[in-house]
Amino acid sequence: MPAKTYVQTIINGEHVDLLCEPRQSLLEALRDVVGLTGTKEGCNDGNCGACTVEFDGRIVTSCLVLGVEAEGKEITTIEGVAQGSELHPIQQAFLENAALQCGICTPGFIVASKALLEQNPDPTEHEIRFWLANNLCRCTGYDKIVRAVQDAAVKMQEA
């Protein structure tokens, strides 16, 4: 087995040190080494968005990042989106708008939508669809996901 590398990161606001094989993706490191299984694998080649995480302020598909590249980086996964017992308004909007069916794509959509609303608090329908085009959902046809993001945008602006 190849030697492991010592990686120091901040995950969901906490300092996390981990031992990572050079061939392990960040997705694998998060799921199998750190035990944060909320980030999902749908393709392992960057094409489904189920593994989307925030990586030093931008969103990445974590299957296309190596675990060792997390050295010194700040990562937010789905597990870090809620504030304690308070759901994030996007999470609440997904629930209220029935924006998930099987739910496997949901963590990726929520992380991606949160990043969208942080940089564009009032997106048009087209902007939402464009931003989320790298996140595949096979269950919903996207209608309720788009509506949930619109709903969250309104509620976050009111707040």
Added chain:
Amino acid sequence: MTQTLDYEPNMVLATKTYDVVGTRPVRHDGADKVTGRALYGADFATAGLLHGSILRSPHAHARIKSIDTSAAKALPGVAAVVTSADFGSDSDAVVDLGEGATSLKWLRDNVLASDKALYRGHAIAGVAASNPHTAEEAVGLIEVEYEVLPPVVTVEDAMADGAPILHDDLKTEELGEQTDTVSNVAQHFQHKKGDVSKGFAKADVIVEREYRAKTVHQGYIEPHNATALWNNDGRLHVWCSTQGAFTVRDAMAQLLDMPVSKIRVTPMEIGGGFGGKIPVYLEPVAALLSRKTGSAVKMVMSRADVFEASGPTCGSWSRVKIGGTSDGTITACEVELACEAGAYPGSPVGAGAMCALAAYDIENGTVDGYDVVVNKPKTAAYRAPGAPNAAFAVEQAVDELAQKLDMDPIELRLKNAAKEGTRRVDGPTFNRVGLVETLEAMRDHPHYSAPIGENQGRGVAVGFWFNIGFDSSVNLAVNADGTVILTEGSTDIGGTRASIAMQAAEVLGIPAEDVHPSVVDTDSIGFTAVTGGSRTTFATGWAAYEAAQSVKKQMIERAAAIWDVDADAVDMNRGVISSKSDPELSMTFKELAAQLGSSGGGISGTASVSPTGVGGSFAGNIVDVEVDPETGKTDVVRFTAFQDVGKAIHPSYVEGQMQGGSVQGIGWALNEEYYMNEAGGMDNSTLLDYRMPTSLDLPMIDTVIVEVANPGHPFGVRGVGEANIIPPTPAIANALQRATGTRLFETPMNPVAITAANGD
């Protein structure tokens, strides 16, 4: 492509209202799923876990001459290697695991090939190692000697004279008779009503065409996965994402020749299925590896494996001949439908043939079906399996007939619509169905009369799916705080915990939130059939209804005992238990629940049902497309999906089914296909190249829920999961014809096909 409607989207044409049924509570499993806490199959871990990987055939058709696993076994970190020999069985008994009768040998060979590899991606051997990467490395060290054979990947090639034969022992069943002909056609059957030649003689106009639909995949985002532990007491425990835990248990019992009582299957959360997560693929391999190693073994498919070795649904060839008189009466229709079964017999042609003409009250009709093996993965169910293939043909032929008769396509359908009492060409007579109501809702919807833009066309189509009943079990137990625990065995793919809990809540007169549903393992609940056939809200919902009736009866009896009156004199309504004669005697469900412990103990109710009153569901679409005249690129600019659902228990999740099924149909129509190369391999087995619809490709998918109550269910439920995928392919073809003046007879109707057909 943002559109503004001058009406509220997502209409519900409700005919009856209830307190809980028909409302939109937040689903019970929602918080887990938006926080990443819900545990799916691949999230499972246990101490000492080994990881498995599978060697797959690089050839679409090959004889396996030898397998040498010695180098793989010698790799440090490898714990075991298995091949089909490890099943230790050569039984070819006929078994039925809920997807039709088939040979045990074929089931076993599909899990691990023995004598032949029949598709690229066919599993040959499994490895267990200390980590997934070592397992993959070991797979590369297995030496297999193949004799490569020519492949066939379409029904037309497979049915041609001199076609390479997949199974030397497969003999055609011809119209119910077993013949001695060895061919790739497993079966040819026919449904017949009246006399088509007489019917065509009466017709003023006849349309006859051939159509082809490509193989497509269900496309669930979560790959197949399984963990198995063959424990030291001889019991096997499997954790996996499946549509039917009991189906996995039964399949494992057959494949491993062990009693069902020695197998326990825990259904993890499932990341989509659409029919494709009914068969077992990895589970038996993980079990064999666990038996050899004594450790739990986990296996997860790659996305390429999902495409190349699971699902898909059939590509097909079909021919339709339809005739009508100038007043718009369809006098005869003849359909031939040949469907790919994949590597082993059992395509969805049976269901496709039954649905083909279901929407029409036709005096004279025939439907011929052919089940054809080809060198592709064995097909699995995919949302109304077979019906979209049939509808792509029939609904276009009906549209062309309307054009030739100069009739409105909805009016033509209304004139010939199947209704209660109509005998279908395949035999059964319809009970109450809602096709007429669905077509009327389409005709009267503002979308149908809205103006249409340049380079745009509007198409319509309808589709039918039966829905099924089968076995379901539910347990309920009343908590002291007045809430109720609900235990069930139906995998929840799209909100069924909620729709089942709501039916119990309605009976008990308590809020939906006060019922706490859990999906449990096969040791913890009575037999429950798959989440499939649009049956879960219907049948498991029925079990919840029955179990709640039992709880209600016991609550009434308990109140009567406490009040020392006759149970007949007590009633329970909207969660209040009261004496029919004495207004003083009354308490709420909560108040009584608090007294159960001190008045004789807890109350629980249980029900195992197998309801027969299944109600079929009709769906319809109005779709507007816009075609770029230069590139042939098609945008769906407006889409309205209609469906008779009987009764929508949770309308949001009903809409979700309609929207999701519609978009899968849009993908099939415009873009998706198994792009096969000369060697019989799939060239586009990544999500980038297979290219399912993204959010950017689509408009909002408006829905109209039509409610024509199913008399066979206490709340009128029909089941909603499948019929919605049927109309999009023909509706889009019909819309494209109107946008471009050219009709396309083959999916996908992509820019290449559109520009070619328009002569550019």
